[in-house]
């Protein structure tokens with residue numbers, strides 16, 4: 001794990017080196033104090049030498065001040081390194097997730113990606129911080145303490161021979177015991193996130209079906225599981241803290257019991273006994289600190305594994321090393337023999353599909369629910385990559401185009417349009433940040449959204465809630481269409497984007513769109529016949545395969561599926 005963390009701590013090497021120096025000075029100060037204390041007792045107090053007491057006292061004060069200053073500096077800089085590493089890791093995980101395609105999102109799931117970016121990174125951040133601010137000085141304090149303690153009195157050092165291995169054994173056992181609950185804690189935090197997220201998103205469905213009690217029980221179960229494992233960890237921590245204190249105090253009692261009579265017998269100086277107690281406490285405290293940090297290691301290792309898994313996951317839609325140049329002028333999109341199956345699915349969702357979208361023409365895709373229409377649109381926009389076959393733009397493989405350039409070329413209005421928290425204007429400018437207000441109003445007009453936006457209290461500056469939950473479904477759809485229009489793409493992919501509009505609004509929108517988009521290529525997925533009837537080309541999809549291609553008139557004759565759709569909508 002250390003080697004994995006090294007990559008992230010490297011940019012902070014200088015600060016970390018400074019922390020090492022500060023910790024060294026701090027530890028030396030700590031080690032000096034018991035010896036000075038012994039000197040004050042033996043040669044000052046017992047010898048009744050006030051000057052010696054004051055002289056050594058001043059020295060002790062100096063040592064304490066230097067030690068405190070260095071300790072504060074080490075903690076401050078340690079925090080800067082820890083927080084810096086944490087921020088860098090979060091940024092890296094975020095960047096990685098941003099490159100994920102639907103495939104990777106499906107594999108990980110949203111809740112765990114959020115936990116990994118926050119909670120798991122926090123584990124590593126805390127480990128780096130405590131290592132720098134506490135663990136670094138522990139070896140010097142322990143080794144230096146042992147050497148100085150032995151210098152004071154060899155026979156008493158026998159106590160250390162017993163106490164240190166006992167403390168070390170406790171570390172080993174507890175660290176091992178903590179590994180499993182640590183891993184479980186992260187997994188169960190994911191589970192709580194998952195349930196919570198689902199319940200917040202689905203709150204209306206829960207209320208509508210009166211399933212509040214059921215959902216409460218579901219959450220209570222996930223929450224209880226998390227608490228159970230957290231308690232198991234807590235018990236182990238309590239045991240480790242308690243046993244460490246027990247070891248320290250038993251060792252101190254043994255030192256007093258063994259050393260006290262020897263002080264009375266004149267065999268050991270009182271100052272040496274007191275100093276020995278000081279070193280004993282320092283040594284065992286150092287062991288205890290190391291123990292506390294080691295206890296974090298299993299948990300941090302689990303987090304490091306979870307973060308590494310995200311960072312090393314290759315996106316299903318990789319970026320080309322050098323993007324091919326963008327085709328100029330009107331743009332057409334071709335799908336040739338494309339097959340795609342979702343990971344884990346038994347059969348392909350899209351099979352050997354051929355389709356073309358020509359500039360200035362509209363291609364409609366129709367088919368039963370689940371026929372693979374949305375999947376096909378996602379393949380065309382390269383939101384997912386084909387398993388085989390080719391999606392090309394003016395003859396250039398879409399995989400060779402720079403992804404941002406491709407996004408500028410292809411405007412997608414998804415089936416479930418999503419609006420970001422902000423205002424109407426910030427949402428509309430999402431794909432074209434420099435668009436003027438006039439351009440926004442124009443796009444709204446084409447999308448049949450001008451009237452309702454104009455009627456809003458702050459017009460374009462009206463706030464929009466995350467997801468667009470403060471506007472109606474039909475309004476959201478129209479805003480999403482306007483957002484695509486503002487970006488002026490050269491290929492439009494409308495995935496069932498008119499479904500929430502009434503027939504007359506849709507007819508007005510289609511008429512306005514036809515004037516607006518000029519020689520752009522349009523692909524429309526639709527259920528409603530009025531939407532597809534006037535298309536230049538209609539592709540009928542059946543269980544992922546193209547059943548037929550043609551105009552409305554042609555398909556009415558040759559395609560059973562198309563006839564079924566006609567039939568279901570009262571036409572023949």
Ligand SMILES: Nc1ncnc2c1ncn2[C@@H]1O[C@H](COP(=O)(O)OP(=O)(O)OP(=O)(O)O)[C@@H](O)[C@H]1O
Pocket residue numbers: 102106342343345349367368369370371372373374375376415
């Ligand atoms: N992310 C996914 N992971 C696994 N399977 C998926 C995923 N998305 C869709 N599918 C499956 O792929 C098939 C086609 O789904 P798709 O959404 O492309 O159909 P559709 O024709 O757009 O349907 P609808 O008209 O109902 O929107 C369905 O059987 C669906 O279960």
